[in-house]
Amino acid sequence: MMASAFKILLPACWALGITLAAPTQHPLTGVPTVILHPYPTKQRLSFRENGNFKITIFSDLHFGENPDDGIGTVKDANSTRLMRAFLRDEDPDYVVFNGDLITGEYTLKENATLFIDQILAPLVEAEIAFSSTHGNHDNQVNITHLDEILREERIAPHSYTRAAPPGVGGVGGPGNYWVPIYSAVTDSAPALILWFFDSRGGVSADGTPLPDWVDASVAGWISRETALMDAAWGHTPRSALAFVHIAPHAIQAVQATLNSSTDLGLNDDPLGDGSVQDSLGISDEDTSSSNKPINVAAGARDAPFWEAVSGIPNLHAIISGHAHGNEWCAREPGLGVRFCFNKHSGYGGYDKARWGHGVRNVMFSLSPTGDSRECTVLNVETWIQLESGEQRSRVNL
Template sequence: MQLAILVLVSVLGGVASTPLQVPLGTELNPYPTKPKVTFKEDGTFKVTVFSDLHFGENPWDDWGPVQDQNSINLINRVLAEEKPDYAVINGDLVTGENTFKENATTLIDQIVAPFINASVPFSTSQGNHDNQANITHEEEILREQSLTELSYTRLAPPGIGGDHGPGNYWVPIYRSANDQSPVLILWFFDSRGGVKTSTDPVPDWVDASVAGWVESETKLMESAWGPASERGAVAFVHIPPHIAKPLQDNLDSTKNPGDNEDYLGDGSMQNPADTTFWDALTLNVKNLHAVVSGHDHGNNWCARNTDKNVVFCFNKHSGYGGYNRGWVHGVRNLFFTSPDPTVGVKTWIREEDGTVKASVTLDSNYVLVLQALPRAVPVL
């Protein structure tokens, strides 16, 4: 009999309470009942990233529902025109402090409906406004899971993520549906934040318990699939890591195109308490193309942290809810031109009307080589 490897409960989304023994060669798949998410036959894969939708504001008057409908219109238009293979909503789905507790989770129904109608698989991360007296991260995730098989969001195993931070998981992306080993891993981390009550704040950084989980998960992947160098990765987390703050102080508008109109530190952002987590992420996850965050609505640039050799990118503020100082709404696209994990990833900001900005390629040369800005939505 083959040797056995220890499969952590996280592979089953935290359903089990004890480790399981699975024979070597058994397929490691946290979604055994769902279709595998795959690259296209031409070897490409597009991820469209929405962020900061902020549904549920001012539900007692006409203004709030109008903003939600505007956000729905944006999602529908972007999905129809971009035709992504996968979508991500990177935090602050709901403005939990502003809506009604009795129907807060039904806002998730409105948010996921466009993805269901467009048959686009998707995942969410949760933000600080998703942890409020009227809503929690866990409530949002469970509601989302109950609505559609297209959702690949799941809960971390018990004990991982700290207080009010259950949204830590990964999604495998395969070259083809017949493959047992993925070529890309999408990692999702819960930066928590918000409040348990109006006077009881939740820490706004990824909990240190996630560091050990990242290490154990990557070891499990290597046991099942081989060296980590054979897979690419992208990480999504709503509140930006503390490494983003010094990057902002040294941006070059030519090499780091994009809006830079929110000063980091004015609001919540992860502090050096996230160092244990970030050290584990950068040490264990190979071919990490980017760490992508939302939260700061006026920023949508990318920059490389040279200490860890990791590129950090901001999303584009997508929703009509949340603060806005005259910025146009939109999304960030990530376009993989090959399943080869060493090939750079193209990324750009797409505004609601289709305008393309801040186009760069995230490869070993970034930010040394500037990519020309396309004049229109690229034909890919």
């Protein structure tokens, strides 16, 4: 039975563009096993010796604004200063850029990706591993998500961003991938999977609006990748964290139910058309009433993605940007998925003085099992760190 399952998975794996080593046999059973190598030329990422793994998230940098009046240059310099300070002070093990790296409306075709060079320079210099999602402003007439992904691959050896295989992600949405994190580089299976999804949005090269939700094809890909992981590593207790730029549509209904004493964090950006995925998929009447529970995801065009995400084993949260005035965490009651907004990091993009600028940090801590180095994630904590030095909205995931 296992051998036949392997025959089914092998072609799918090659179609997905994942490096699969030649099948080996289990030393006791002789059954073929699958070995996953999503990054065969890169160093394995692992937890520190103290059992911690820290992620710092930069969101909505919006480089490249107002090139004619010089304001954009000042904003970009401030954003670069902020990044360098946080890389120094937070000392992260991994960095995530969670969308809208560039305000692509202002770019020219011949120099659009040079903004990626500016954004990544602090990471390249510090030699810190990182990866990106991309937002609606990263898909514009002179820039695309794929352009930015290819630029990262070209100039940043510590980037783990990669494009989805053909047929996954839909038009304008190539940025669907996952990154394994091991408790130790010698472990046979990762302790943590970081998932990255492409919510698309923006416009195509001819100015045609692009869909602003994760394409339905990603749902099947999640299932196939999860099955492939199980074939390679068994049903190990690996944890997961997910990133997507635009919040899933189901989160719009959650905002009205927030309790300021338990759902901590700035909540200053009303969710509605344009601020969640598939803004035209459900009417306001469907989400405005608090008198009865509504499965918002069921009618939205991101429903296949949302349901697939809820099935990712041991998913601690899905984290989004896009709504610059929000930084709260809450659990979506329909499918029980924990959700968090980032902190608006960049000086570009819409802003209010009282919001401040900063990052969201996520700290994973391991619990050893017995005397071995095989570990499982015991605790996940997240908080907002402001440039001013203030910390707030600390919660366990």
